Amino acid sequence: MKHYIGMDIGGTSTTIGLVSAEGEIVDRSVILIEGYASGPIESFLDAIADEIKEIQQRHNVSLEGIGIGAPNGNYYNGTIEYAPNMPWKDVHEVAAYIEDKLNCKSVLTNDANAAAIGEKQFGVAKEMNDFILITLGTGLGSGIVSGGNVIYGHDGFAGELGHAVVVPGGRDCTCGRNGCLEAYVSIRGLLETYHDFGVGKVNTPQEIAMKAESGEEHAKETFVKTGEWLGLKLADAATYTSPEAIIFFGGIAQASDLFFPSLKKTLEANVHNLYRNKIQIMRSGLPLNDAAILGSAALVM
Numbered sequence: 001m002k003h004y005i006g007m008d009i010g011g012t013s014t015t016i017g018l019v020s021a022e023g024e025i026v027d028r029s030v031i032l033i034e035g036y037a038s039g040p041i042e043s044f045l046d047a048i049a050d051e052i053k054e055i056q057q058r059h060n061v062s063l064e065g066i067g068i069g070a071p072n073g074n075y076y077n078g079t080i081e082y083a084p085n086m087p088w089k090d091v092h093e094v095a096a097y098i099e100d101k102l103n104c105k106s107v108l109t110n111d112a113n114a115a116a117i118g119e120k121q122f123g124v125a126k127e128m129n130d131f132i133l134i135t136l137g138t139g140l141g142s143g144i145v146s147g148g149n150v151i152y153g154h155d156g157f158a159g160e161l162g163h164a165v166v167v168p169g170g171r172d173c174t175c176g177r178n179g180c181l182e183a184y185v186s187i188r189g190l191l192e193t194y195h196d197f198g199v200g201k202v203n204t205p206q207e208i209a210m211k212a213e214s215g216e217e218h219a220k221e222t223f224v225k226t227g228e229w230l231g232l233k234l235a236d237a238a239t240y241t242s243p244e245a246i247i248f249f250g251g252i253a254q255a256s257d258l259f260f261p262s263l264k265k266t267l268e269a270n271v272h273n274l275y276r277n278k279i280q281i282m283r284s285g286l287p288l289n290d291a292a293i294l295g296s297a298a299l300v301m
């Protein structure tokens, strides 16, 4: 039976999955980035390669290909470029390095694009050709599928909705600009929104969600505003690609009951009536991490 590696490189950890041709994740392994952050990216990639070899030996399988989803991943060049949430800046040839190291075909794309491919192949978007996948985590990633294909643009970077400006001159963003959606809607963004009320310190969006669920006004308002910012920018995005659905993936998406209502209201209020009441807002059908792993694997299948 054919086997593939699907890998999800994130801002804090990297998950490596062994995936069968049928889309079953046979095994998975997590590498924390922290331990490699002060060294060159090559030591981190070497650790990944060693882990893949171990997984391969454990299951005694040969690999047909390695798919990689990474922040600021460039599908055309196999590079990670200027990823603000990664310890390594500049441009790094990741796919070629892994391919040489393991002598196995390696393909790389943006982590959110990989999640979108996973959702199309194995999740709630199976029957859809036009949808937007939003990942909410350390950052806000997005993969836009139009006519059944991920939109890459001329340079491989199309569809970075996280860096569309939602508040002109607003909060500092990791990209060096101001007012990006990601500065408001992400783990960091949610914490900042809550802290702006000056009513106490929290460390995770889960804490804010728990407070909101127990009726704390500022916590509830944090999620309402989060939905409004999202709704405003997604109304624009909907205008460009007329998606059938906008699908949310990632830790914060678990709290969808808290921000979907204000998101839908703002989206519908700001979108041209050609698109009104036609766009489903939904949560990913795949367990956390799976969409990116399966999507990355599907890249090389």
Ligand SMILES: [Zn+2]
Pocket: 162, 163, 173, 174, 175, 176, 177, 180, 182
């Ligand atoms: Zn930005």
